[in-house]
Amino acid sequence: MPGPLDSIRVIDLTSMISGPLATMMLGDQGAEVIKVEAPGGGDHTRAAANRRGGMSASFLHNNRSKRSAVLDLKAEAGRAALLKLAATADVFVQNFRPGVAERIGVGEDAIRAVAPSIVYVSISGFGEEGPYRDKPVYDPLVQGVSGLASVQAGSDEARPRLVRTILPDKLSGIVAAQAITAALLARARTGEGQHVRLSMLDAVVAFLWASDMGSQTFVGDSLPQQAAASFADLIYDTADTPISVAVQSDREWRSLARAVDHPEWLDDSRFRGVEDRQRNIDARLELTQSALRGRSAAEWLERLAAADVPCAPVLTRNATLDDPQVRANGIVVEFDHPMAGRVRAARPAARFSGTPAAIGAPAPAYGADTEAVLREAGLGETDIEDLRRGGAFGPEREAGT
Known part of the structure; x- marks a missing residue:
């Protein structure tokens, strides 16, 4: 055809x-x-x-x-x-x-x-x-x-x-x-x-x-210098290979805190809402990194996926060829x-x-x-x-x- x-x-x-x-x-x-x-x-x-x-x-x-x-x-x-x-x-x-x-x-x-x-x-x-x-x-x-x-x-x-x-x-x-x-x-x-x-x-x-010029969007209120949203990537070390974890909504944040056994994060005023978590992004990512070092990538991916937390392995180019999702998509x-x-x-x-x-x-x-x-x-x-x-x-x- x-x-x-x-x-x-x-x-x-x-x-x-x-x-x-x-x-x-x-x-x-x-x-x-x-x-x-x-x-x-x-x-x-x-x-x-x-x-x-x-x-x-x-x-x-x-x-x-x-x-x-x-x-x-x-x-x-x-x-x-x-x-x-x-x-x-x-x-x-x-x-x-x-x-x-x-x-x-x-x-x-x-x-x-x-x-x-x-x-x-x-x-x-x-x-x-x-x-x-x-x-x-x-x-x-x-x-x-x-x-x-x-x-x-x-x-x-x-x-x-x-x-x-x-x-x-x-x-x-x-x-x-x-x-x-x-x-x-x-x-x-x-x-x-x-x-x-x-x-x-x-x-x-x-x-x-579409995503990176927000500080230049409002005429008359442009920032004279673009400050970093964060100096940390959303790539985290585990006990073996790295993974990526990205949370946006309140529901995802609650699921992450519980999945990594840190429910006390939910009472921290720095992370109560989306704007709070964005303002304190470096502190949030550092806490997440410290928690994820304790288990292997496979363990975390299984645990986080079960909690419906957005996550994925971070693969080399060769490993990408054999990833089950890449293969399923053909x-x-x-x-x-x-x-x-x-x-x-x-x-x-x-x-x-x-x-x-x-x-x-x-x-x-x-x-x-x-x-x-x-x-x-x-x-x-x-x-x-x-x-x-x-x-x-x-x-x-x-x-x-």
């Missing part, structure tokens, strides 16, 4: 993480995604570390459910070939620095001239205006400017800390995928395409506002890649009852589909040979090799 985006064709000029993750999600949901790569090696993540069979893990995890075509957009013939592909597409996605797409002849006007109702998507680091627009951007820079590194530190007085995963890159990819499907829905209703612009900075600041799947061999991946997170998403073709070899996608766009063998002679596929490169 086809996925929810079946019959949608996407031309993907993106590289690295944010754009490729967005288009991979569309591909998993049934869209046909044609990844257009430059001569000389293509997407930079193809050359990343942790490789097998000539394929990097990073490229595999952000480029499945796609086909690869190599076109030299610096050559007139390469741009002509791209326009042929764009004329057959519903979505065009690029993450060049602002202004680059226009300079090389693949900006919105050029693409819309051959595909008037296309959804044209531009993903940038800092945005298309302002003093940072032309800066090269990587994930840590966005963590710094957005305030995320300060949030991760816990307080404005503490040294900023990076989140130890490329959250801005991946979040931007997810936001882009959602925005693209929204634009496609609007087009289905109106018949008109539009330009979707997204910066990584926009995505992260909007993400933080999150991690295995399949054979023609170059990399047997590989693992996380299945598409959202499940559709009528139009299921699924991992499609494995991440493609560099340029493996160049000739095929051009033929599907209506080019004959003579046309393809003319493009090759015109340098469309790069210097001395045979299409499809």
Whole structure:
């Protein structure tokens, strides 16, 4: 059964993480995604570390459910070939620095001239205006400017800390995928395409506002310095391995106090209500930690779960693979890649009852589909040979090799 985006064709000029993750999600949901790569090696993540069979893990995890075509957009013939592909597409996605797409002849006007109702998507680091627009951007820079590194530190007085995963890159990819499907829905209703612009900075600041910018919410009453809610994580040591315990409501607090054999906490004025417990969060967490050191993780998880206290084990990456809930959800799947061999991946997170998403073709070899996608766009063998002679596929490169 086809996925929810079946019959949608996407031309993907993106590289690295944010754009490729967005288009991979569309591909998993049934869209046909044609990844257009430059001569000389293509997407930079193809050359990343942790490789097998000539394929990097990073490229595999952000480029499945796609086909690869190599076109030299610096050559007139390469741009002509791209326009042929764009004329057959519903979505065009690029993450060049602002202004680059226009300079090389693949900006919105050029693409819309051959595909008037296309959804044209531009993903940038800092945005298309302002003093940072032309800066090269990587994930840590966005963590710094957005305030995320300060949030991760816990307080404005503490040294900023990076989140130890490329959250801005991946979040931007997810936001882009959602925005693209929204634009496609609007087009289905109106018949008109539009330009979707997204910066990584926009995505992260909007993400933080949902939970971490409370002190900046009320105009005129912003705090001059963000104090830490707590310097303690909700990760607790036990007699062996750590666990996470998180309580919010009065009922959960009462259940925790009784489960750890400290009913006297319920008479402590510092912890009587939600606001009291938040104001005295460090003292509360320190008491909780002191109580949890006395038993093993397994004992505490059983005891706390029986009392309906929110809790879970804290696992290493390898241990996560064997967690019974992860297995019950079928999150991690295995399949054979023609170059990399047997590989693992996380299945598409959202499940559709009528139009299921699924991992499609494995991440493609560099340029493996160049000739095929051009033929599907209506080019004959003579046309393809003319493009090759015109340098469309790069210097001395045979299409499809």
